[in-house]
Amino acid sequence: MPRATAILRHREEVVSGHYLLTLDCPEVAKAAQPGQFVHLRIGDGTDPLLRRPFSILLAQPETGEVQILVRTVGRGTGIIATHDEGVAYDLLGPLGNGWEAPAGGEDVVLVAGGIGVAPLIFFADGLRLMERQPYVRSIFGAANQEALVCWTEFAARCDEFTAVTEDGSAGETGLVTDVLAPELERDRPQHVYACGPDGMLAAVARICRDAGVPCYVSMEQWMGCGVGACLGCAVPASAGGYVRVCADGPVFDATEIDWERMKRR
Amino acid sequence: MTVTCPDLSVEIAGLHLQNPVMSASGTFGYGVEYEPYLDLSQLGAIVTKAVTLEPREGNPQPRVRETPAGMLNAIGLQNPGAEVFIDDKLPALQRFGVPVIVNISGRSVEEFARLAEMLSIDGVDALEVNISCPNVQEEGMTFGVDCDMTGRLTEAVCAATDLPVIVKLSPNVTDITVIARAAEQAGADALSLINTLLGMSIDVERRLPHLGNVTGGLSGPAVRPVAVRMIYEVARAVDLPLIGMGGVMNAGDALELILAGATGVAVGTANFVEPAAMHQVIDGIAAYCRRHDVARIADLVGAVAADQA
Incomplete structure (x- = not known):
C-alpha cells in the first residue's frame, strides 16, 4: 500500500521561508522514483483539511531517509515550518509516475x-x-x-x-x-x-x-x-x-x- | 443485555446495504482508484462519479481550493460519457459485491431519461439523479432549485427505469422541504442530501478568484451543520429514506446525520484526507452501537430527541 508514517528527523531553514525536511520513512525511501511525490497530512484536525503534495528531493533506501523541500506559502506549509523533530506525518506515496530515465550515455x-x-x-x-x-x-x-x-x-x-x-x-x-x-x-x-x-x-x-x-x-x-x-x-x-x-x-x-x-x- | 454484534444493515429504496456507509458521488472516482487503500467489499454501497450522456471535459484549472475546514471544487462533471462508463468502468465495480449506485447528470429532462434507460442494466443497482451540481451552466442545479422542474425530471427518470431512483438535492434553495416533496410526489424512491453549497474565494494579492470557474461547491466539515439541519427538516417533510452527506469525517459525524434522519450516510471530502475514512466510520458506528446497546443501527434513524432540547 502506498502509505506510510514518516517521522521528522531534521528540519533546516535553508533560506528564508524554505525548509528542507528529512523524514524517516523506509517504505517510501525504498520505493520512490525521481519525479514522484508524497501527499502529506498535517496533523489530524480539519483545518488545514487537505493533504499537501511535495516532490521528493532525495530518497535513500540505505538509511530509510526521504527529503522534501517545503516553501511556506500558506497555512498548511506555515504549520509544517513550526514542526519539531519527532513529529509524525501520515503520508500517501510515493505517488505519480516520475521521470523515465534515459537509456544512458546521452x-x-x-x-x-x-x-x-x-x-x-x-x-x-x-x-x-x-x-x-x-x-x-x-x-x-x-x-x-x-x-x-x-x-x-x-x-x-x-x-x-x-x-x-x-x-x-x-x-x-x-x-x-x-x-x-x-x-x-x-x-x-x-x-x-x-x-x-x-x-x-x-x-x-x-x-x-x-x-x-x-x-x-x-x-x-x-x-x-x-x-x-x-x-x-x-x-x-x-x-x-x-x-x-x-x-x-x-x-x-x-x-x-x-x-x-x-x-x- | 449487551450488544456485541450490532446489526448495521439498512434498507434504502429496496436495496439491502450491509451497513449505511457509502461514497459520495464525485469523491471516489469509479472506486478502483481507492482499491490500494481500503477493502471496497466492506462498504454499504459505492456511488460513482457523475455520468453524462456525452463525454465532458470539465472546467479549467484551478479546480480545487482549500477553505477553513472545507474545500471548494469546480470540477465540472468531467467524465468519459455513458458508453465508456458502461464498457470500461462499470465491470470493475462488480468485483466488490456491494450495490453500485450510479450518479447521473444531464442538460435536459430527455437527456436524464435517456441516461436512466441506458444505465438500467445488470451491474447497476440504483440511480442517483444529480439535480444539484453547482458547477455547470444550464443543468444540474437549475433543476434542483425549482419544484416543477424537479417533479418533471423525477417523473421522467422514474418512467425510464425500473431501478430505484434516488434524487440528490441541492442545499442552495430557500426551503429544501418543498423540493423534497416535489421529488417524492413525482415518484422518487429515496433522496440524498446535501450536494455542495455554492461558494467562492478570492486571492486578494492578485485580485483573482481562486477557482478557474470563479465559483465552486463547498464541502467538508464546514458544511456539516447545514447538512444536519436540512436532513432533519426533510426527514419530517417526506416519507422516503434519506442518504445524508455533508462533511462526515468520522463515526460521530455520521451518527449525527443518522440521528437527524438519514438512513444511509455518504462520505465525500474525508476520502481525500483519509483514504480509509469509510472503514473508520463503519468501525466507529459499530463501536458506538456496542457502547450504547443499540442492536440495530436502523433504530437510530431520526432518533434525535429534538423535543427534549
Whole structure:
C-alpha cells in the first residue's frame, strides 16, 4: 500500500521561508522514483483539511531517509515550518509516475525554476548512478540569489551548472529561457527535463519544440485526493480534455500539455 | 443485555446495504482508484462519479481550493460519457459485491431519461439523479432549485427505469422541504442530501478568484451543520429514506446525520484526507452501537430527541 508514517528527523531553514525536511520513512525511501511525490497530512484536525503534495528531493533506501523541500506559502506549509523533530506525518506515496530515465550515455539538460529544483536533484542523483552516465548540464533560475534554494546540492550532481537570477544577484541575469535557447543551439542535447512554475514550463516547452528536443516537465497543481479520483488537479491536454497531475503525471511529455489553455499559474 | 454484534444493515429504496456507509458521488472516482487503500467489499454501497450522456471535459484549472475546514471544487462533471462508463468502468465495480449506485447528470429532462434507460442494466443497482451540481451552466442545479422542474425530471427518470431512483438535492434553495416533496410526489424512491453549497474565494494579492470557474461547491466539515439541519427538516417533510452527506469525517459525524434522519450516510471530502475514512466510520458506528446497546443501527434513524432540547 502506498502509505506510510514518516517521522521528522531534521528540519533546516535553508533560506528564508524554505525548509528542507528529512523524514524517516523506509517504505517510501525504498520505493520512490525521481519525479514522484508524497501527499502529506498535517496533523489530524480539519483545518488545514487537505493533504499537501511535495516532490521528493532525495530518497535513500540505505538509511530509510526521504527529503522534501517545503516553501511556506500558506497555512498548511506555515504549520509544517513550526514542526519539531519527532513529529509524525501520515503520508500517501510515493505517488505519480516520475521521470523515465534515459537509456544512458546521452547529453541531457535539466532546467529548474525556484522550488522546482527538488525533483531534479533526485533525478540528477539517479543519472549519476547509471552505468553509462549521461552528460548533465543544468540551468537553475530564480528571482534572486537567495531563491536559488539548494543550488549546491543540484550543482554537485551535474557536469555543468548555470545559475540565472532575474535581478542579477547571482549567475546570469534574466530567465532560464534566456540561457536555455542558446544552450540548445550551442550543443543540442537528446532530452530536456524541467520543473518550475507553469509560465516557465510553457516557455521551456516552446523552446524545446522549436529546437526539436524532447522535453519532459514535472507539473504542480492544487490537489484534492492525490490518487486520481477527484480530478481536482487536472491540466489541459493537447489531445483535448484534461490530464490529472497526480495520477497521469506529475511528469508529462511537454507536447501532451496544451500550454495555450493553461491559465495563470 | 449487551450488544456485541450490532446489526448495521439498512434498507434504502429496496436495496439491502450491509451497513449505511457509502461514497459520495464525485469523491471516489469509479472506486478502483481507492482499491490500494481500503477493502471496497466492506462498504454499504459505492456511488460513482457523475455520468453524462456525452463525454465532458470539465472546467479549467484551478479546480480545487482549500477553505477553513472545507474545500471548494469546480470540477465540472468531467467524465468519459455513458458508453465508456458502461464498457470500461462499470465491470470493475462488480468485483466488490456491494450495490453500485450510479450518479447521473444531464442538460435536459430527455437527456436524464435517456441516461436512466441506458444505465438500467445488470451491474447497476440504483440511480442517483444529480439535480444539484453547482458547477455547470444550464443543468444540474437549475433543476434542483425549482419544484416543477424537479417533479418533471423525477417523473421522467422514474418512467425510464425500473431501478430505484434516488434524487440528490441541492442545499442552495430557500426551503429544501418543498423540493423534497416535489421529488417524492413525482415518484422518487429515496433522496440524498446535501450536494455542495455554492461558494467562492478570492486571492486578494492578485485580485483573482481562486477557482478557474470563479465559483465552486463547498464541502467538508464546514458544511456539516447545514447538512444536519436540512436532513432533519426533510426527514419530517417526506416519507422516503434519506442518504445524508455533508462533511462526515468520522463515526460521530455520521451518527449525527443518522440521528437527524438519514438512513444511509455518504462520505465525500474525508476520502481525500483519509483514504480509509469509510472503514473508520463503519468501525466507529459499530463501536458506538456496542457502547450504547443499540442492536440495530436502523433504530437510530431520526432518533434525535429534538423535543427534549
